[in-house]
Amino acid sequence: MNAECTxxxxxxxxxxxxxxxxxxxxxxxxxxxPQAVCCKCGSQKLSAKELGKTATLKSYTVIRIAPDGMNPxxxxxxxxxxxxxxxxxxxxxxxxxxxxxxxxxxxxxISSQEVKGDIYAIGDIRALTFNxx
Amino acid sequence: MREVAILGxxxxxxxxxxxxxxxxxxxxxxEAINNSNIEAKELEALFFGNCxxxxxxxxxxxxxxxxxxxxMRMSAPSTRFEGACATATVAVRHAALLVGAGVYDMVIxxxxxxxxxxxxxxxxRTFAMxxxxxxxxxxxxxxxxxxxxxxxxxxxxxxxxxxxxKRNMAEVSVKNHFHGAKNPKAHFKxxxxxxxxxxxxxxxxxxxxxxxxxxxxxxxxxVVASADKAKQLVDKPIYIAGTGQAAAxxxxxxxxxxxxxxxxxxxxxxxxxxxxGPQDIDVCExxxxxxxxxxxxxESMGFYEFGKGYDAAAKGETRLGGKIVVNPxxxxxxxxxxxxxxxxxxxxxxxxxxxxxxxxxxxxxxKIGLVDTLGGDFGxxxxxxxxx
Numbered sequence: 001m002n003a004e005c006t007x008x009x010x011x012x013x014x015x016x017x018x019x020x021x022x023x024x025x026x027x028x029x030x031x032x033x034p035q036a037v038c039c040k041c042g043s044q045k046l047s048a049k050e051l052g053k054t055a056t057l058k059s060y061t062v063i064r065i066a067p068d069g070m071n072p073x074x075x076x077x078x079x080x081x082x083x084x085x086x087x088x089x090x091x092x093x094x095x096x097x098x099x100x101x102x103x104x105x106x107x108x109x110i111s112s113q114e115v116k117g118d119i120y121a122i123g124d125i126r127a128l129t130f131n132x133x
Numbered sequence: 134m135r136e137v138a139i140l141g142x143x144x145x146x147x148x149x150x151x152x153x154x155x156x157x158x159x160x161x162x163x164e165a166i167n168n169s170n171i172e173a174k175e176l177e178a179l180f181f182g183n184c185x186x187x188x189x190x191x192x193x194x195x196x197x198x199x200x201x202x203x204x205m206r207m208s209a210p211s212t213r214f215e216g217a218c219a220t221a222t223v224a225v226r227h228a229a230l231l232v233g234a235g236v237y238d239m240v241i242x243x244x245x246x247x248x249x250x251x252x253x254x255x256x257x258r259t260f261a262m263x264x265x266x267x268x269x270x271x272x273x274x275x276x277x278x279x280x281x282x283x284x285x286x287x288x289x290x291x292x293x294x295x296x297x298x299k300r301n302m303a304e305v306s307v308k309n310h311f312h313g314a315k316n317p318k319a320h321f322k323x324x325x326x327x328x329x330x331x332x333x334x335x336x337x338x339x340x341x342x343x344x345x346x347x348x349x350x351x352x353x354x355x356v357v358a359s360a361d362k363a364k365q366l367v368d369k370p371i372y373i374a375g376t377g378q379a380a381a382x383x384x385x386x387x388x389x390x391x392x393x394x395x396x397x398x399x400x401x402x403x404x405x406x407x408x409x410g411p412q413d414i415d416v417c418e419x420x421x422x423x424x425x426x427x428x429x430x431x432e433s434m435g436f437y438e439f440g441k442g443y444d445a446a447a448k449g450e451t452r453l454g455g456k457i458v459v460n461p462x463x464x465x466x467x468x469x470x471x472x473x474x475x476x477x478x479x480x481x482x483x484x485x486x487x488x489x490x491x492x493x494x495x496x497x498x499x500k501i502g503l504v505d506t507l508g509g510d511f512g513x514x515x516x517x518x519x520x521x
Contacts, residue, residue: 007267033268039386059289059390061281062338063273067258070273078282078385086385090272099338104289115271120262127271 005034005048014112014126019053021085022046032085039085053110055079057130058086060103062096069118075099077130079108089128107133134233138363138370139519141168142481144353147320147469149249154186154195157352158245159202161474165241165354166203170366173204176356177237179211180228182221182244183473188259189250199245215473217263218422219508220244221353222476222515226376228357229517233373238362243354246471256348260472263509265383277337277345279510280423283390284339287425290391291440299339302424303330304446306343306466309421312453313463315494320349320469330424344424349469353477355484371484374501375407375518384510391440393507395514396433400505403516404435409501411435414457414518416486416496418479419505421464427451430505431459458496461486476506480517487521 004022005013010033013020021032025047029040032051037044060077063070075091089110091099108130117123143164145157158181166173181196192198200211214224221244228242248256257275264270264279284302288295307327313319325343333342363370377399381387387394404410411434419434421427432442436457445451451459462468462482465475483502485491504517 039382058388059282059286061278061285061340062335063275063278064334064338065253065257065275065277065336066273067261067270067275068254069258072273074273076272076274076278076282078388078390080388086388088269088272088274088383088385101285101288101295104285117271118258120258121266121271125267125271127268 004046010034011126017111019051019110021049021051023049030083030085032087051081051083055081055087055108055110057103057106057108060091060099062099079130087128089130091130093131109133135235136360137229137233137373138358138360139373139480139484140356140358140363140367140370141165142355142484143168144318144474144478144481145351146318147349147351147471150247150350154183154190154192154245154247154352155198155202157247157350158199158243158354161243161352162203162241162354165243165356169356171239171356174206176205176209176239176241178209178240179203179205180214180224180240180242181211182214182224182477183246184215184217184220185246185248185251185259188255189247203241216513216515217508218420218470218472219476219506219513219515220473222479222504222506222517223378223513225355225357225477225480226378226515226517229373229376232357232359239356239358241354241356243352243477244473245352246473247350248348248471249350253348269383269510275337276510277340277423279384280425281337281340283429284425287391293443295339298443299331300327301443301447302344302428303327305421305424305427306330308446308452309460309464309466312461312494313467315492316463316468319463319467320347321467340423346422346465346470349471351469351471351474351478353474353481355477355480369488369521371487372520373517374409374520375403375405377401377403377516379514381512387511391429393429393433393511393514395511396430396505396507399514399516400434403518407518409518413501414503415499415501416458416461416483417503417505418460418462418464418482420507421460421466422470422507426507427459427464434503434505453494453496461491461494461496476504476515479504479506483519487519
């Protein structure tokens with residue numbers, strides 16, 4: 001199950017600056033992060049696919065009261081990749097105090113950074129980052 | 134499915150409590166049992182809601198102890214439900230489904246939560262466990278952050294300047310505090326002003342402190358039985374006219390955060406089962422965890438068109454005396470939000486409203502009421518339509 005691209009392979013891909021997902025043979029939708037079924041139609045006929053790393057920012061927030069272990073303020077955002085699927089990441093390289101509604105619609109590039117896991121998490125994990133283009 | 138009704142209901146005062154989850158649940162549960170004119174030993178099952186007992190008190194498997202705390206028979210199964218903030222609504226719905234199916238004749242459902250025992254940093258961390266653990270939580274997203282993103286998207290999508298939207302969001306908080314000031318069980322029993330909301334500390338842009346519901350402690354419980362049995366036991370059984378529930382995956386799959394698709398699906402099922410539409414609802418307790426959440430909810434329920442519900446509170450349309458009274462209890466914002474108990478407290482408010490027992494916050498002549506609860510980052514929505 002989910003042999004086309006595992007969580008571990010997705011994580012390894014991010015470390016190599018690749019964004020990996022799966023392509024649906026039935027409806028052509030791309031699902032990222034990878035999972036065992038297509039996020040649009042539920043099909044299990046999937047193959048691994050490397051996505052482009054450009055996207056459009058769709059919304060954002062500045063977190064000021066954060067969970068234990070995080071260092072606010074920081075920006076969390078949603079973006080629509082040029083390949084279709086949406087992803088969530090941290091918008092970096094921008095002073096959170098300069099974030100405003102005009103960010104929505106801006107083009108971004110996708111990368112990743114390592115986030116230290118706390119005692120509840122499965123361990124350190126690579127999480128998506130966004131940079132304004 | 135046979136007809137199902139609610140008998141006794143009860144909730145503790147919400148707020149900061151020094152009492153254990155079991156003590157709080159026993160208060161609400163026993164009051165609901167006494168209000169039903171029955172004894173605990175007559176109940177055939179417990180549907181118990183709790184989310185974070187493991188972190189609050191080091192207590193997993195709370196359902197079995199809750200059963201014992203009420204004095205129920207050993208042969209009555211007790212099951213824990215967890216659907217993030219929608220936990221207790223899901224518990225009540227499943228109680229109603231199994232009574233409707235004839236598996237049981239009379240059961241009790243509800244929940245307890247003691248969130249303040251964790252302190253704000255751990256509470257914020259554990260609440261974030263309701264987001265996707267590998268792809269959302271590591272980003273430091275919080276529930277205020279999720280609804281902050283929704284508010285920004287709403288502003289952009291409908292072309293409402295963020296300053297104007299925020300002023301209208303503040304009106305939701307003012308309205309719910311106006312209602313909560315009339316509720317002796319409310320966490321914050323006081324009125325506030327738009328200016329006070331707009332001068333609060335920012336939590337997750339654009340949400341400020343008073344756009345957000347509090348962490349609360351509390352418990353609530355309701356007795357559910359077949360309509361035939363209910364009619365023999367209480368003067369005013371309140372009937373479950375319809376229920377709905379839906380689930381959705383991570384936010385990046387849901388995409389348009391201004392539309393809670395799970396709610397639209399859940400509400401469609403509940404309306405269909407009840408054979409009614411939004412125009413028939415007299416009173417509604419809905420999930421105002423954040424001010425923007427109430428605006429999104431009244432649109433998803435069909436009270437307003439999409440993009441048109443943002444100024445309903447400012448116009449007084451959702452306030453006591455308005456065309457559709459929303460959150461007469463004070464809602465999560467003012468009444469408080471002990472997540473594992475919230476849904477049962479919403480049912481308690483609607484049942485009391487439909488019985489005409491709500492005192493100075495009574496919605497005159499209310500005959501049909503709606504409960505709406507949202508769990509996680511829009512991952513679970515559960516609705517219950519009640520009628521007198």
